[in-house]
Amino acid sequence: MLGGDGYLGWPTALHLSRRGHDVGVVDNFCRRQYDFEMGVDSLVPIAHLQRRVRRWAEVSGLQVEAFVGDLTDHRFCETLLERFEPEAIVHFAEQRSAPYSMIDRAHAVYTQVNNVVGTLNLLYAIAERDRSIHLVKLGTMGEYGTPNIDIEEGFIEITHKGRTDVLPYPKQPGSFYHLSKVHDSHNMHFACRIWGLAMTDLNQGVVYGQETDETTMHPDLASRFDYDAVFGTVLNRFCVQAVVGHPLSVYGKGGQTRGMLDIRDTLACVELALLNPAAPGEYRVFNQFTESFSVLEMAEMVAAAYPGATRIEHVEDPRVEKEEHYYRAAHTKLLDLGLVPHLLGAGTIHSLLAVVDRHRDRVDLQAIAPTVQWRKTASTLKTSVGLGQE
Amino acid sequence: MLGGDGYLGWPTALHLSRRGHDVGVVDNFCRRQYDFEMGVDSLVPIAHLQRRVRRWAEVSGLQVEAFVGDLTDHRFCETLLERFEPEAIVHFAEQRSAPYSMIDRAHAVYTQVNNVVGTLNLLYAIAERDRSIHLVKLGTMGEYGTPNIDIEEGFIEITHKGRTDVLPYPKQPGSFYHLSKVHDSHNMHFACRIWGLAMTDLNQGVVYGQETDETTMHPDLASRFDYDAVFGTVLNRFCVQAVVGHPLSVYGKGGQTRGMLDIRDTLACVELALLNPAAPGEYRVFNQFTESFSVLEMAEMVAAAYPGATRIEHVEDPRVEKEEHYYRAAHTKLLDLGLVPHLLGAGTIHSLLAVVDRHRDRVDLQAIAPTVQWRKTASTLKTSVGLGQE
Numbered sequence: 001m002l003g004g005d006g007y008l009g010w011p012t013a014l015h016l017s018r019r020g021h022d023v024g025v026v027d028n029f030c031r032r033q034y035d036f037e038m039g040v041d042s043l044v045p046i047a048h049l050q051r052r053v054r055r056w057a058e059v060s061g062l063q064v065e066a067f068v069g070d071l072t073d074h075r076f077c078e079t080l081l082e083r084f085e086p087e088a089i090v091h092f093a094e095q096r097s098a099p100y101s102m103i104d105r106a107h108a109v110y111t112q113v114n115n116v117v118g119t120l121n122l123l124y125a126i127a128e129r130d131r132s133i134h135l136v137k138l139g140t141m142g143e144y145g146t147p148n149i150d151i152e153e154g155f156i157e158i159t160h161k162g163r164t165d166v167l168p169y170p171k172q173p174g175s176f177y178h179l180s181k182v183h184d185s186h187n188m189h190f191a192c193r194i195w196g197l198a199m200t201d202l203n204q205g206v207v208y209g210q211e212t213d214e215t216t217m218h219p220d221l222a223s224r225f226d227y228d229a230v231f232g233t234v235l236n237r238f239c240v241q242a243v244v245g246h247p248l249s250v251y252g253k254g255g256q257t258r259g260m261l262d263i264r265d266t267l268a269c270v271e272l273a274l275l276n277p278a279a280p281g282e283y284r285v286f287n288q289f290t291e292s293f294s295v296l297e298m299a300e301m302v303a304a305a306y307p308g309a310t311r312i313e314h315v316e317d318p319r320v321e322k323e324e325h326y327y328r329a330a331h332t333k334l335l336d337l338g339l340v341p342h343l344l345g346a347g348t349i350h351s352l353l354a355v356v357d358r359h360r361d362r363v364d365l366q367a368i369a370p371t372v373q374w375r376k377t378a379s380t381l382k383t384s385v386g387l388g389q390e
Numbered sequence: 391m392l393g394g395d396g397y398l399g400w401p402t403a404l405h406l407s408r409r410g411h412d413v414g415v416v417d418n419f420c421r422r423q424y425d426f427e428m429g430v431d432s433l434v435p436i437a438h439l440q441r442r443v444r445r446w447a448e449v450s451g452l453q454v455e456a457f458v459g460d461l462t463d464h465r466f467c468e469t470l471l472e473r474f475e476p477e478a479i480v481h482f483a484e485q486r487s488a489p490y491s492m493i494d495r496a497h498a499v500y501t502q503v504n505n506v507v508g509t510l511n512l513l514y515a516i517a518e519r520d521r522s523i524h525l526v527k528l529g530t531m532g533e534y535g536t537p538n539i540d541i542e543e544g545f546i547e548i549t550h551k552g553r554t555d556v557l558p559y560p561k562q563p564g565s566f567y568h569l570s571k572v573h574d575s576h577n578m579h580f581a582c583r584i585w586g587l588a589m590t591d592l593n594q595g596v597v598y599g600q601e602t603d604e605t606t607m608h609p610d611l612a613s614r615f616d617y618d619a620v621f622g623t624v625l626n627r628f629c630v631q632a633v634v635g636h637p638l639s640v641y642g643k644g645g646q647t648r649g650m651l652d653i654r655d656t657l658a659c660v661e662l663a664l665l666n667p668a669a670p671g672e673y674r675v676f677n678q679f680t681e682s683f684s685v686l687e688m689a690e691m692v693a694a695a696y697p698g699a700t701r702i703e704h705v706e707d708p709r710v711e712k713e714e715h716y717y718r719a720a721h722t723k724l725l726d727l728g729l730v731p732h733l734l735g736a737g738t739i740h741s742l743l744a745v746v747d748r749h750r751d752r753v754d755l756q757a758i759a760p761t762v763q764w765r766k767t768a769s770t771l772k773t774s775v776g777l778g779q780e
Contacts, residue, residue: 105514124495148555165538167560194710
């Protein structure tokens with residue numbers, strides 16, 4: 001589990017551990033470093049990885065081994081495979097925020113180099129050590145952008161001038177972060193072709209939720225809850241805004257439609273991919289989301305579910321994206337493998353609101369306003385000269 | 391002219407200078423460094439950039455200013471634009487060899503980081519300094535791979551489930567180098583969308599030839615001639631093999647078909663792109679080649695043109711590529727702008743053979759045998775621990 005200390009990595013590691021898999025957790029803690037850089041915190045307090053691992057052993061009786069290191073250090077990558085000898089690798093270890101990648105040149109370059117080089121090192125380490133290792137990598141639905149035709153799962157059959165071929169689905173990503181995932185996808189597809197590696201690319205939608213069956217077993221096992229403008233995920237942010245009486249801030253018209261999923265479905269999808277691995281030489285793509293909503297629809301759902309008064313506010317969209325567009329994306333492959341989705345309803349929103357309510361004294365409203373402007377080359381965000389800077 | 395000391399960069403700079411453009415030449419001399427690393431040399435001796443520039447002034451009366459620096463150094467990039475204030479930038483400054491990128495992990499990572507970061511720095515520098523600068527960037531026909539449908543120029547209209555959109559043409563590149571150009575293309579397209587930049591991506595075919603109207607004006611103005619297995623271009627290599635009595639080595643069946651063009655057409659295409667710039671916000675792609683040939687056809691043409699005896703030898707293909715495949719690629723946009731191609735005939739081959747014959751004492755046969763194996767993660771190539779290594 002690479003990136004096993006993160007928002008999704010940690011709950012996924014616990015889920016796999018509880019389901020009987022022998023799990024190692026790898027992280028370099030860059031996600032915690034970004035908090036220092038931004039001056040923000042997870043709404044829900046999170047324990048150190050070492051404490052998390054000890055608590056998990058105590059609560060579950062299961063061992064999860066922690067490895068601290070950076071995939072961009074290829075020697076670490078190689079040693080890791082040598083030491084742990086995995087059958088499969090789940091790779092969540094990338095800088096995953098679009099706004100973070102758009103802060104300025106240094107953050108764009110950092111995001112692309114970190115993500116692309118880390119993954120390249122991993123591909124080489126697998127090819128050198130054991131080509132049978134199944135790589136399950138987190139991609140993003142954002143790789144596709146918002147084309148005016150249906151989005152398929154990674155590949156599309158194109159008939160053109162009387163001939164037909166199945167080709168990689170065209171990509172129109174919307175940030176230097178999303179671009180880094182597109183670069184990864186191309187590199188991974190190539191590695192499958194030349195080295196016969198087996199890979200599953202999970203083009204995931206926007207995740208909401210914070211609690212899983214395992215993370216709720218003890219406060220030390222809790223996962224992050226991000227609501228800030230840079231790392232926060234949109235539904236979580238709306239819940240925070242509702243609880244603290246701040247208007248739910250919708251970027252632009254709010255017609256931006258995205259595939260969404262419950263955090264518990266992320267865990268289930270990863271396990272389904274692991275239990276049904278790709279064939280040698282196969283690069284397969286699963287679109288990992290369960291429902292599509294527009295940003296405005298989500299705000300309206302939160303407003304409807306929240307017992308108190310809330311107001312929806314349209315703010316200028318800091319991103320360059322279509323505020324209204326066609327959106328229909330296939331997502332049947334994981335359902336075919338047996339995924340039973342947790343659909344978004346008032347119940348889920350109520351449990352999210354309850355999480356926020358428990359930690360409402362930790363909310364920093366300053367963290368919510370968008371500060372990163374896509375059209376500018378350097379945002380107004382005050383970041384210290386730190387990670388990603390030169 | 392970024393990469394203005396290279397095989398194509400230098401002749402292009404001279405051509406543009408002679409045609410009345412005010413040209414600055416930028417290079418970090420990494421191409422010369424690769425020669426040291428590989429222990430090979432250009433067949434035709436090449437003068438230092440400073441000497442080239444002085445000689446050009448003497449021969450033509452025209453000034454070309456030289457700048458020495460590296461695009462991956464963003465401060466250099468920014469200073470360059472500040473000092474020279476270009477209306478347009480021609481960007482050839484990338485590691486451009488597929489085999490070099492496939493030597494091992496370090497060379498793959500070096501190639502992608504060097505090319506992607508250099509181009510990202512340039513995009514930011516343009517966006518910050520002057521968004522009206524027209525960027526003309528060298529891509530490659532290799533970005534497309536060999537799909538079983540016709541290749542279009544950058545974009546393709548797809549009708550799918552009753553809806554239609556024009557989307558980026560799907561990419562299936564065949565090396566970590568070709569992948570780096572795909573990454574660049576996606577980054578550039580995005581920069582046009584968010585910042586309104588104007589760009590032309592020249593997806594160039596395989597270039598042959600060494601002499602242009604300007605480089606033949608004095609030996610100090612000569613451009614490189616590479617025939618080695620790592621940086622050599624295939625037709626040039628066949629000519630060297632013919633002259634020294636070595637069998638013409640065709641990889642595999644030789645049915646690999648590629649778009650080709652004469653070096654003089656590269657120069658003309660770049661000027662046509664400059665004289666007919668992209669619109670603000672436009673990312674356009676020209677397929678820059680004039681004819682398609684299979685590798686075997688080229689070997690046969692050289693064998694037919696060479697006055698002495700030659701033999702064609704099929705060697706095991708070190709690459710992972712289709713040895714026989716469909717190949718039809720559009721290339722009308724540059725013709726529409728007025729390109730009058732130099733087609734490949736016996737005359738061109740004779741002039742190439744004459745270049746080789748003049749320098750036959752400099753041929754190093756050891757440099758010709760393929761050493762980089764696509765299927766392996768570290769080739770048998772003996773390179774010193776140097777550039778790109780850690």
